[in-house]
Amino acid sequence: MSAAATSGGSEAQIDAARTGDPEALASLYRTHGAVLYRLAYRLTGTAQDAEDVVHDVFVGLPKALGRYEERGSFASWLKRVTARVALMRLRARTRRREVGIEATLPTVAPPFDSATVALRAAVDALPDPLRAVLVLKEIEGYSHAEVGELLGISAGASRVRLNRAMRRLRKTLEDGR
Amino acid sequence: MTWEDELRKLPVPDPPDELLARILASRAAGARVLLPQVTTANGQARYLRYAAAVAVLVGFGWLVFSTVKPSPMRHAGGPPIWSLDGMPLFPTTVLAQEQRVRDVRPRYALITTTVPSAVRAGRWTYEARWITDGVFTSSQGQRTIARAASVHDGKPVWFMTESGRDTVLVDQASLRPLRYVRPMRRHLLIQEFGRDSMVEWFHGGAPPNARHFQGSAALPGPAGSPLLVAWSSSIDALVQALPLARGWQGSVYSINWLVYSDRVPAFTPLDLRVTGSDRITVPAGTFDCWKLEVKDGVEKALVWVSKDRGWIVMRRRTSSDQSGEWRIEARLAAVDTTPPAP
Numbered sequence: 287m288s289a290a291a292t293s294g295g296s297e298a299q300i301d302a303a304r305t306g307d308p309e310a311l312a313s314l315y316r317t318h319g320a321v322l323y324r325l326a327y328r329l330t331g332t333a334q335d336a337e338d339v340v341h342d343v344f345v346g347l348p349k350a351l352g353r354y355e356e357r358g359s360f361a362s363w364l365k366r367v368t369a370r371v372a373l374m375r376l377r378a379r380t381r382r383r384e385v386g387i388e389a390t391l392p393t394v395a396p397p398f399d400s401a402t403v404a405l406r407a408a409v410d411a412l413p414d415p416l417r418a419v420l421v422l423k424e425i426e427g428y429s430h431a432e433v434g435e436l437l438g439i440s441a442g443a444s445r446v447r448l449n450r451a452m453r454r455l456r457k458t459l460e461d462g463r
Numbered sequence: 464m465t466w467e468d469e470l471r472k473l474p475v476p477d478p479p480d481e482l483l484a485r486i487l488a489s490r491a492a493g494a495r496v497l498l499p500q501v502t503t504a505n506g507q508a509r510y511l512r513y514a515a516a517v518a519v520l521v522g523f524g525w526l527v528f529s530t531v532k533p534s535p536m537r538h539a540g541g542p543p544i545w546s547l548d549g550m551p552l553f554p555t556t557v558l559a560q561e562q563r564v565r566d567v568r569p570r571y572a573l574i575t576t577t578v579p580s581a582v583r584a585g586r587w588t589y590e591a592r593w594i595t596d597g598v599f600t601s602s603q604g605q606r607t608i609a610r611a612a613s614v615h616d617g618k619p620v621w622f623m624t625e626s627g628r629d630t631v632l633v634d635q636a637s638l639r640p641l642r643y644v645r646p647m648r649r650h651l652l653i654q655e656f657g658r659d660s661m662v663e664w665f666h667g668g669a670p671p672n673a674r675h676f677q678g679s680a681a682l683p684g685p686a687g688s689p690l691l692v693a694w695s696s697s698i699d700a701l702v703q704a705l706p707l708a709r710g711w712q713g714s715v716y717s718i719n720w721l722v723y724s725d726r727v728p729a730f731t732p733l734d735l736r737v738t739g740s741d742r743i744t745v746p747a748g749t750f751d752c753w754k755l756e757v758k759d760g761v762e763k764a765l766v767w768v769s770k771d772r773g774w775i776v777m778r779r780r781t782s783s784d785q786s787g788e789w790r791i792e793a794r795l796a797a798v799d800t801t802p803p804a805p
Contacts, residue, residue, distance in 0.1 A: 308487050315483050323478035333476055340478060342601050344486040346496030353500055363501060370499040378595075378789060405469055425471050455470075 300360065304351040315344055318361060322368045328421045329372040331410055339372045369422065369436050376414045408458040416451035423448050476648065485604050492590075494602030569714030569732035570758065573688045577704040579638055581773055582621065584611050585800040587699070589778075589793040590746060596789075605796065608696040615641055625696045638689035638701055640718070645695075650674070652720060658686055665722040678721040683730045691717040691733065698733075698757075702766070703773035705735075707753045712736040717759070734758040743767055743777060745794040750776045774798065 302310030319340060327336035343364070354363060409417060415437075422433045423444065430441040430448075437444065591603035606626050612635070613622040619635040629645040643654040650667025665676040682690065689704075691697045701715065714732045721729050739754045752767035767777040774795065781790040 306490065308490065311490070312483055312487065315486065319478055319483065323482075324475045327475050328473075333479075337479060337482055338603065340482060341486050341489065341604065342496045343498065345489045345494055345602065346498040348490075349495065350498040366501040367498055370501055374499065406473055409470070409473065420470075 300351060300354070304348055306348040311344060311347065314347070318364055319344075321361075322364065325365060325368055325421075325426060326372045328425060329369065329418055330375055331417070335372075335375055339368060339375055343368050343371055365426070366432075366436065369426075373418060373437065376418065405455075405459065408455050411458065412451055412454060416447050416454065419444055419447040420451040420455075479648065489602050489604060492602070492605075496601045567728055567731060567760075569716070570734035571712045571714045571736070573684050574701075574705070574713035574715050574735075575685065575688050576706060577638055577689060577701070578706060579636055579704050582610075582635070582638070582700050582703045583773075583800060584621075585609075585798060587774060587795060588797040590796045591791065591793045594790045594792060603791065606793070608699055610696070610700060621700055623696045623700060629695055631692050631695045631697050633697055633700055637687065638704055640690055640692045640697060643692045643695060652722070654692070654718070654720075656682070656690075656718075661718065661721075663721040665720070676722045678724075680721055680729055682718075683716045689715055691715055693717045693719045693731070699775055702755070702768050702775055705768075705773075707737055707755065707768060707770075709737060709740070731759055738765075740770070741767060745776055745796070747776070747795040747798055750774075750795075752776050 299310050299313055303314055322343060323336050323340045326339035327333060330336055330339065350367060354360070409420070412420065418437060419433055422428045422436060423430065428436070430444040433439075433444040434441040439447075586607055586609045588605055588607045590605050593601045593603055608623070608625050610621055610623045613620050613632070615632050618641070620641060621633045621635055623631050623633065629643070631640055631644075632642045633640050640654070640656050642656065643652075645652040647667070650665065653664045655662050660679060660681050662679045663677070665674065668674045684690070689701055691701060705711070705713070712735065714734045716730045717733050719729055719731060734757070736756045736758075737753050738756045740752065741754050742749060742751050744750075750767070750769045751771070752769055755766040755768050757764045757766055762780075764778060764780040766775055766779075768774070769776050776795045778793045779790055
């Protein structure tokens with residue numbers, strides 16, 4: 287049994303999805319969609335972007351599976367692809383440097399009156415490059431080398447950014463007390 | 464529990480129920496997305512080994528060459544630019560915090576002359592797509608705007624909805640909204656409009672995060688001028704009723720959410736101007752259109768409006784910087800002018 291078969295995607299499912307079979311694609315979505323959506327949401331910070339990221343990942347999955355080597359875990363490969371797409375979207379969003387009328391729609395209301403409000407606000411206020419490292423390292427559990435690979439930076443730069451992100455978070459949280 | 468632990472437990476929403484259907488619909492419609500290549504850890508290690516071997520060979524060759532024939536030339540300057548920051552993915556401008564500038568005054572005279580009888584019932588389906596540097600990048604799915612005649616409190620109204628996600632009732636005579644309802648996954652927004660004021664209710668969340676808001680505000684502009692409800696399909700109805708012609712221009716207020724008025728002004732004027740005419744072809748056919756510029760403060764979009772039908776045939780928002788141009792377009796894919804069931 288291959289690693290893929292033990293990680294949420296049977297070989298048969300993956301082979302079928304590779305041909306564009308909607309049933310297989312739906313089955314993979316049901317297994318991995320929620321996890322990937324959460325990752326995309328944490329990286330992009332908005333429900334609309336997270337939705338678009340997961341949409342694009344699954345629409346492009348059959349073709350991308352042609353390059354999947356089936357040596358590592360399928361779930362982990364899929365998460366890395368999703369992280370890449372989310373980071374590309376962050377980059378495009380930064381390039382656009384504008385918020386359209388629809389994009390300003392608060393699709394997820396902030397958790398008012400919650401003890402986590404301050405932390406959520408502090409994380410949201412981080413610049414995208416720092417938040418990306420924080421999410422990938424501290425929440426998703428990637429190593430600095432893996433974070434570096436995903437972001438196109440060195441492992442050392444990843445450490446520096448995490449340190450900056452943590453310092454900013456601490457300062458924001460302490461200032462808010 | 465430390466805040467680092469809390470960080471890992473920050474609540475994250477679930478994906479919307481309709482996302483899978485949207486994915487399958489996009490696939491069925493022929494949409495394709497080219498995903499970035501991600502090498503596996505094994506693959507990466509192999510490439511690193513190859514790179515190390517190549518580096519050793521190059522280094523050895525350079526050593527031999529410089530020993531045999533030392534060069535008097537030395538390159539001046541620092542390391543290559545790409546190694547300075549190590550972040551090719553994010554331009555340094557990302558770190559800048561840009562304050563959005565908004566001009567809350569209408570640029571043109573408020574629209575008071577419309578042809579409400581020109582508004583028609585029907586269903587308009589749009590295909591949205593993302594285009595980078597003139598090349599199709601990804602599909603953004605379909606949206607359908609439906610409009611049907613109905614009655615509310617004894618008044619003839621237009622009942623409008625966008626992909627079934629919200630409902631707005633608009634007075635057929637004045638084209639002013641009467642009621643707007645937007646259900647969300649865990650929240651509900653309701654706005655009700657009178658002649659010169661509005662009331663808003665916002666409910667949602669489960670304890671201890673439950674949020675309840677009620678607010679009211681006076682409506683801007685004269686009582687006879689139309690109004691739009693932000694993030695709804697109300698602009699589509701208004702556009703059908705506008706007497707568009709070369710040189711036409713006018714402004715209309717768009718009503719945002721009072722609950723978020725600390726972030727987005729409760730009312731923002733949209734400035735509309737005909738900038739020319741164009742014949743365009745979209746999946747629904749070829750149309751002679753007025754090209755209408757819609758400006759919301761500093762942001763701008765272009766809307767192509769069919770000259771003889773008043774339908775919005777295409778919307779486009781473009782942005783660019785020194786590294787390229789990006790645009791999102793929604794093109795009319797299908798029209799059904801059979802009045803939908805109320």
